[in-house]
Amino acid sequence: MTAALRVRQPGLLTTIQDLGRPQAVGAGVTPGGAMDRFAHAAANLLVGNDRGAATLECTLTGPRLVALRQCLVAVTGADFDPRVNGEAVPTWTGIDLREGDEIGFAGRRTGARAYIAVAGGVVGDRWLGSMSTNLLAARGGMNGRALATDDVVSAAIQEYPDVAGRSLAGDQRPPYHEHLLHAVVGPHANRLTPASRHDLFSAKFTLTHDSNRMGYRFEGASLEAPGDELLSFALIPGAVQLPAGGRPILLMADHQTAGGYPVVAVVISASMPVAAQLAPGDEVRFEEVSIAKALELRAVQRAALLSLMS
Amino acid sequence: MQPQRSTVRVRVHPLGDTALIAELGTRLDTALNTRAIALASALKKRRDVRQAVPAHGNVTVQFDPDQITYEALAAAIRRLATKRPPVEEPGRLHRIPVVYDGPDLESVATALGLPAGKVVELHSRPIYRVFLVGFVPGWAYLGPLPDELVLPRRAVPRTLVPAGSVAIAGQETGIYPLASPGGWHLLGRSTVKLFLPDSDPPSLFRVGDRVKFFAATS
Numbered sequence: 268m269t270a271a272l273r274v275r276q277p278g279l280l281t282t283i284q285d286l287g288r289p290q291a292v293g294a295g296v297t298p299g300g301a302m303d304r305f306a307h308a309a310a311n312l313l314v315g316n317d318r319g320a321a322t323l324e325c326t327l328t329g330p331r332l333v334a335l336r337q338c339l340v341a342v343t344g345a346d347f348d349p350r351v352n353g354e355a356v357p358t359w360t361g362i363d364l365r366e367g368d369e370i371g372f373a374g375r376r377t378g379a380r381a382y383i384a385v386a387g388g389v390v391g392d393r394w395l396g397s398m399s400t401n402l403l404a405a406r407g408g409m410n411g412r413a414l415a416t417d418d419v420v421s422a423a424i425q426e427y428p429d430v431a432g433r434s435l436a437g438d439q440r441p442p443y444h445e446h447l448l449h450a451v452v453g454p455h456a457n458r459l460t461p462a463s464r465h466d467l468f469s470a471k472f473t474l475t476h477d478s479n480r481m482g483y484r485f486e487g488a489s490l491e492a493p494g495d496e497l498l499s500f501a502l503i504p505g506a507v508q509l510p511a512g513g514r515p516i517l518l519m520a521d522h523q524t525a526g527g528y529p530v531v532a533v534v535i536s537a538s539m540p541v542a543a544q545l546a547p548g549d550e551v552r553f554e555e556v557s558i559a560k561a562l563e564l565r566a567v568q569r570a571a572l573l574s575l576m577s
Numbered sequence: 578m579q580p581q582r583s584t585v586r587v588r589v590h591p592l593g594d595t596a597l598i599a600e601l602g603t604r605l606d607t608a609l610n611t612r613a614i615a616l617a618s619a620l621k622k623r624r625d626v627r628q629a630v631p632a633h634g635n636v637t638v639q640f641d642p643d644q645i646t647y648e649a650l651a652a653a654i655r656r657l658a659t660k661r662p663p664v665e666e667p668g669r670l671h672r673i674p675v676v677y678d679g680p681d682l683e684s685v686a687t688a689l690g691l692p693a694g695k696v697v698e699l700h701s702r703p704i705y706r707v708f709l710v711g712f713v714p715g716w717a718y719l720g721p722l723p724d725e726l727v728l729p730r731r732a733v734p735r736t737l738v739p740a741g742s743v744a745i746a747g748q749e750t751g752i753y754p755l756a757s758p759g760g761w762h763l764l765g766r767s768t769v770k771l772f773l774p775d776s777d778p779p780s781l782f783r784v785g786d787r788v789k790f791f792a793a794t795s
Contacts, residue, residue: 289628289639294780295714295754295772395777403755404714404774454590454598496747498605499718501630501637501711503596525632525711525718533593558647561594565642 271385272332272340272420275369280326282400283391283408286319287520291395292501297521299399299407302380302480303543305568306344309435310384312575313341313361315428320388321398321408323420325381327546329372330414332383334364339386339428342370343435345378345544360434378443378544387422401521439571441540446549448517449538449556449564453507455529458492466490467507467531468555472515476547480521482508483545489513492529499527505534505542507553517542537564587616587658589651595642599654602634605721605748609634610708614784615662616654625650631784632709633718668707668785671769673752674793675701675743679763681731685745688728697792699723700764705750707786715754715772717782722748734760741766743790 274281284307287300301307301324308318323330329347341361342349349356350371356362358381364370372381391398391408400408409418450468459467472485492509501524502508508516508528517534519542532553534542545551556564588600599616602609610633617631617638625644630637640650677697686693705719712718722745730746735758738744742753744761753759754771767790771781782788 291779292628293630293710293784294778295711295716296779297714394774395779404772404779406774451591451593453592454600498603498633499709499712500598500632500635501709503592503637503639505593523712524630525709525716530592533591533596535594537594558591558594562642565594 268390268421268423269387269425270335270419271338271387271422273335274414274416274418274420275331275333277414277416277418278325278328278330281330281414282324282402283321283389284324284399285321285397287399288395288397292524295524296395296404297401297481297524298504299397299401300520301382302520303344303382303540305441305540305572306380306382308572309359309575310341310343310382311388312572313343313359313430313433313435314339314384314386315426315430316384316386316388318572320384320423321391322389323383323414325383327375327379329381331369331371332420334366334368334370335419336366337427338364338422339426339430340364340370341384343382345381346376347372347381348374348376357434359440361430361432379546380543385420385422386428387424387426390421390423433575435571435575439574441537441568443541443544445541446545446551448534448542448551448553449561450507450532450534450553451558451561452555453530453532455492455494455497456531458494458529459531460491460493463488463490463492467515468553471550471552474545474547474549474551478547480519482519482522483517483542485515485517490515490531492531494529497527497529499525501525502530503533505536505539506530507532507534519543535561535564537561537568587655589654591647592637596637596639597647597651598635598637599658600635601658605633605708607706610706610784611665612658612662616657619657620654630711632711665785668783668787670704670787670789671782672789672791673767673769675765675767675790676795677765677792679742679765681762682764685728685762685764689725691725696726696764699726700745700750701790701792705788707782707784707788708749710780710782710784713755713757715780715782717751717771717780718749719751719788720749722750728762730760731762734758738763739766741768743767
């Protein structure tokens with residue numbers, strides 16, 4: 268393990284995340300992990316890491332970090348206008364930092380979550396098979412909490428891979444700007460009244476401020492799905508729950524592992540990166556797709572990531 | 578003796594493109610839960626399955642769509658579900674002391690038309706089964722409650738329920754592992770630690786375990 272970056276300013280919420288701990292769900296522990304798996308994987312591949320290595324997930328604002336030695340980093344996902352020593356640097360591109368360089372962000376332009384990968388892979392506390400930060404349990408990541416000033420971010424190994432300058436073109440990234448979430452109808456969609464089923468897949472919904480890594484609450488059409496109360500069952504990220512109030516909730520990486528609200532739709536894996544980049548106030552639509560279409564869109568993202576592995 | 582063929586039907590529904598739910602039944606029923614646990618165990622052994630979590634009468638399955646299609650996995654599940662479930666070993670028995678001085682004990686007794694003492698006696702009489710672990714870390718859905726204790730959830734959930742609260746709602750009972758919002762009726766409190774972050778699995782209760790409450794004075 269080797270020290271790579273010192274935290275000068277942590278930003279609003281910067282946490283260490285990898286692919287989470289799905290096997291812990293059976294104990295009621297949220298799976299966690301990077302919200303935008305595409306940006307997370309791309310950041311890692313741009314610096315020569317395994318795609319599942321841990322990165323820093325930066326929420327709405329970015330941190331300021333000082334390189335303690337030469338290191339290769341990449342910033343993907345949201346565009347917070349990244350800077351090195353005050354000079355603008357590109358996103359989705361490997362950036363070589365020298366000792367003493369400061370990487371920071373001038374301000375949010377698009378998206379909600381930026382990912383910073385470090386060559387060699389960010390190191391966090393391992394808990395139940397993952398380095399992802401679980402704030403509720405105060406485990407994983409940086410001592411179970413968000414980054415704080417003067418923390419030192421380490422990499423698993425000191426590497427100078429020969430991939431500096433590698434980048435992922437805009438047309439290779441998910442359609443973040445479209446704010447369109449593709450979804451497959453859920454197991455309880457048949458409970459929706461015809462008007463509500465129509466609204467779910469045509470009306471615009473606005474992400475509220477009561478939204479976080481656990482789940483997103485939307486304002487907009489009020490949906491009705493009457494029926495008997497359900498016994499609770501295990502949930503997954505992407506599930507669109509409909510509580511009695513009629514405002515849908517989209518479950519995200521830190522979701523409650525079980526619940527009894529009807530699941531009226533499930534956002535497909537290829538749309539979850541788009542969901543991860545929504546910020547409160549953003550308007551979105553849900554569009555119904557088949558599983559076949561979902562797998563096509565998934566394959567497109569897979570191919571884009573594969574192009575970074577050659 | 579001929580092995581009995583199951584008459585249980587399984588309904589499979591996709592959950593997006595990488596998961597599905599296999600529904601064996603919608604009632605609170607020990608036999609259904611036993612089947613759900615057996616089905617989840619069988620599915621977890623498959624390389625194309627990433628995770629299978631049994632609940633009351635269904636299993637939520639996450640799979641790798643690069644290794645198997647939804648249709649093929651659903652067909653495999655239908656085959657597995659018609660197999661006779663193995664005879665279940667009795668789950669571990671947990672004896673949990675409860676101080677029955679909860680803020681809702683009196684209102685529950687009134688709503689049910691029972692003396693508070695009878696509510697306590699009825700609640701601490703059965704050996705409950707753990708039907709599902711989930712919601713928050715360490716939470717377990719326990720049941721079934723005696724019919725005399727069945728009540729809907731509180732109309733207005735509490736914004737903060739203290740950790741250790743022993744509660745009932747519908748046909749089930751449970752213990753809040755952490756302070757959290759909650760809509761169940763609070764009958765008492767327990768000091769048992771349900772979420773064990775430094776153990777693996779990090780939950781004291783596991784599906785299929787048995788739980789017996791007994792009244793304690795402090």
